[in-house]
Amino acid sequence: MPSTPFPRAPYAEDPARSLGRKLAEPESRTRTAFARDRDRIIHATSFRRLKEKTQVFVAHEGDHFRTRLTHSLEVAQIARSLAVAMGLDADLAETVALAHDLGHPPFGHAGEDELERRMERFGGFDHNVQTFRVVTKLERRYPRFEGLNLTWETLEGVIKHNGPVDGKLQKPSWRAIAEFDAEYGLRLSTWASxxxxxxxxxxxxxxxxxxxxxxxxxxxxxxxxxxxxxxxxxxxxxxxxxxxxxxxxxxxxxxxxxxxxxxxxxxxxxxxxxxxxxxxxxxxxxxxxxxxxxxxxxxxVEDLAQLRAFLMERMYRHWRVNRTRSQARRILAEMFQLFLTEPDVLPTEWFARSQNRDEAGLARVVCDYIAGMTDRFAIEEHRKLFHIDAWT
Known part of the structure; x- marks a missing residue:
């Protein structure tokens, strides 16, 4: 006998009442607006790349450790189950969960820390902002617009899932959010759905x-x-x-x-x-x-704080993890500096994007290129650029 459906919460989002997309599109005959967003994320190049991006371990260290892709799928599964049980829109919860890590660079937190360091003079780097830039600009799959043209509710969730962000708009790294918000307000001072x-x-x-x-x-x-x-x-x-x-x-x-x-x-x-x-x-x-x-x-919250303290001491600061982080930082630092001083060694598409830009604009192109790399690709790209054995 089928189980009784969970009652819909009065505060659940309704896709039929969505505030729509920045560029209006005809509705899908087969999917709600939020389900359509989910499918666009799943088909995105940046989503596929998550399969070889990691958080603690580097992708080549073992097949059984989580990658950003498997992590995103686990988050999406939990989010969908929770949303259903709480009477919320499961498609929207799943969509935000699938999108939340799209802006992470290779090598997990080590990669993020290094790009923050390298971009400090050029407007900064923030993985949440990078995720937003991926879905609104960097993904190029459609003839009529850059990005994925997601619904207002999904974009709100991508940038505000941890709470209001209006206090961050003065940070140079958040300039892209401020500019987008000026054109298509996301109510950055409120909580998300x-x-x-x-x-x-x-x-x-x-x-x-x-x-x-x-x-x-x-x-x-x-x-x-x-x-x-x-x-x-x-x-x-x-x-x-x-x-x-x-x-x-x-x-x-x-x-x-x-x-x-x-x-x-x-x-x-x-x-x-x-x-x-x-x-x-x-x-x-x-x-x-x-x-x-x-x-x-x-x-x-108190129990989780003690668990995180244990993991910080025994895992995140373990000498083996520290060694990997050190190698990762050097790889990204050396590539960043090379591309910044010799942009003509960038792949053709990225070199074209770097033309007629000031130093900050060039640095942003370099940062976007590196942030999109997988762990394995970054290691191989570094080898080709810096090791003579790659020539043979």
């Missing part, structure tokens, strides 16, 4: 869990070392007690699965509490609430 907030929390749920999983698999720490860490510790102890003779890999996976469930339940309970307390009755109420509607409870 509940669906976009679901995507943001789903990102937290996914990466906290997959970093535990990947860290154990990489041998950076042992599963039993997590027994004293809040949230995961009690869950892990329960799995060991229930399955004392089970293989360690199954224990790890079961503990991670249960931790995801605990975090999802916490988000649903806390969001329901906040919605009831503030009498949230419409999407507009969500935007004007003054704080996040979709959130973890305070005890969960």
């Amino acid at each position: 509940a669906e976009a907030q679901v995507a943001a929390l789903s990102d937290d749920i996914a990466y906290n869990n997959h970093d535990v999983d990947d860290g154990v698999q990489a041998g950076l720490f042992h599963l039993k070392e997590l027994l004293d860490v809040p949230l995961i510790g009690p869950i892990l102890a329960g799995v060991y007690a229930e399955f004392p003779d089970e293989d360690a890999s199954i224990v790890r996976l079961e503990a991670v699965r249960r931790m995801i469930g605990a975090m999802v339940d916490d988000v649903m309970d806390e969001t329901a509490r906040r919605a009831a307390a503030a009498k949230v009755g419409s999407p507009e109420d969500v935007r004007n609430l003054g704080h996040a509607l979709v959130a973890f409870s305070r005890p969960m």
Whole structure:
């Protein structure tokens, strides 16, 4: 017998009431506006490149570690499930989740840090802004417009999923957002939709869990070392007690699965509490609430802070990870400087984009080219540019 559908929340976004696209297009006969956005992201070149972009480990270090692509798919799955259970528009939540990492450069946080350093004199670099630039400008697939021409609600979610951003508009790196907003206002001083907030929390749920999983698999720490860490510790102890003779890999996976469930339940309970307390009755109420509607409870936030502290000490600052980060920074720094001083070694399309620009404009083209690289492509491009053996 089919399960009873979850009731629609009064503050859910309705694709039939979407504020539309910057450039008007005929509606699809087969998909809602938000589902169409999702499909455009899935077919984008920048989305495919996520398969060889990583966060902690470099793509060539192992086939079992998460990439930005597998992470985005996990975030999208959690976001869609949460949205359905909360009576929200699942297509919009999934769309924002799939798009959230499109602007990340190769080599994870090390790559982002290096591009921030290299672009400091030229307007800065911010991966959230880069994601927005990817979907509004850098993707070139359609004859009538640059970017993907996504709906207002999706664009709002891409740039505001973590909260209002009007306070960032004075940063040089946010100039692209300020210029776009002047033409097509995204109400940057308000919160985004509940669906976009679901995507943001789903990102937290996914990466906290997959970093535990990947860290154990990489041998950076042992599963039993997590027994004293809040949230995961009690869950892990329960799995060991229930399955004392089970293989360690199954224990790890079961503990991670249960931790995801605990975090999802916490988000649903806390969001329901906040919605009831503030009498949230419409999407507009969500935007004007003054704080996040979709959130973890305070005890969960405190537990996650201790888990992140453990991962910071035992994983993110591990000497093996530090060594990889160091190599990644050097690769990007050397390529950036070469392209800046000798733009004629850029591929033809990118060299053409660099013509008739001042130094800051040239640096932005170089940054866009490097930010779009996968880990593997960046390593190979660096080898071709700096190692004589590549000639043979």
